[in-house]
Amino acid sequence: MPDKTHAYGEDPSQFGELYLPTGAAKGVVVVIHGGFWKSAYDLSLGRPLAGSLAADGWVAWNLEYRRVGPAGSGGGGGAPATLDDIAAGIDKLAELDVDTSTVLALGHSAGGHLAAFAASRGRFDRWAARVPLTGVVSQAGVLDLRAAYDDGLGGGAVEAFLGHPPGPDDAPADPMQQVPLDVPVVCIHGTGDDIVPLSQSEQYVAHATAAGASAELVAVDGDHFTLIDAGSAAWTRTLAILNDLR
Template identity: 70%
Template sequence: MNRHTYGEDPSQYGDLLLPDGTPRGVVVVVHGGFWKSEYDADSLGLPLAEALAAAGWAAWNLEYRRVGTGPGGGGGAPRTFDDVAAGIDHLARLDVDTSTVVTLGHSAGGHLATWAAARGRHGWAEQVPVTHVVSQAGVLDLRAADRDGLGGGAVAQLLGHPATTADARFDPAQQLPLDVPVWCVHARADANVPFSQSVDYVERATAAGAEATLVEVDGDHFTVIDPGSEAWTRQLAILDTIG
């Protein structure tokens, strides 16, 4: 594992894990935690990155500034988004083939992973385009998440105000259709992020002519990031169709 910084803040880094042999592509792991500073890439993203490298992928476990003060803080809109965009583009400076770049993110990370595929249309640089997205119980509709009070008001804390139609540049549900395929992996019994977040996104995406697939799995909010789970095996199968 090699750590690379893409900025001066302590949270602006990524860990690159490489497989034995030629990578099948790059998977950018974007951890969740409702964008809050108390959650980090080491605890949430690293186990997935290790599993991805073992499966033949180059894994880029991305950290970013989150909402809050103290270590890991200083984020929010647009800084959190600036970091994810810059972190993905930093792959161009590393010795990896970026012809296939999959963003894989859990919960708030699923939001950021999906957002990143459209970032070039909303004012961010896009030196390294995203080619595929796997959203793991992603918060894909910020307005609905804000109305539902997910994460104790986490959306308003991220944006600095309640989510509205004026926040389209930050909101995947308002950025349809995407130009790349999206798989929304979600457990119906998820008590943290409603299953409807993925269902509604896929319905709207397909109606808009985009390629989006709902993948219902058993378990809870965290089963999708358990490398020992059947839900993770299904995600590896999705990746098998890509690279």
């Protein structure tokens, strides 16, 4: 369980759980859960990862945010409210007693989308970053909103998140349209993933590297949820990736 819980806004979903290591910390990892941005899923998905990160010497900031659905039950989100929350939640670290010289975002599925967004947010006045990221690890992230929409991922989740089909005006919310990022991005993805296809990470990395960004694809055995199984070989690989990004 977390050491402390901190609110970064007034909505019940605007909070994070802080996990602290024993001894000096390697840095901070912001854990951003997935679930196709839907209110049916919450930060409980990130708790096993946050606990493992703290045991491995990291400060883990397991972040909740407003999702798509009725307000008051985890909803009230979607673009831009969810993006506002991710920005504000990360910036809350500036008020906590943690060293923010190394801050990595770790996001699974839709959380991978939000982690990549968080690395570009400083480009926009609305989300000017007090606590910039130093790297991103996307776990089977939804990194190309247009392709995700065309493929019908999450049963129309992209259109529900944006409020309309994706288009050029949605560039600030679309990681594919924000390359090259100024920080390294590692995309870890299960080869057996039938929920978010491997092509999401493959195409993002190809596009990013062609634009001169530091981006890498790490394909591992397993399905969509292997990546958030803290007892899996994929998670052991993820810990090694995070350590390499320090």
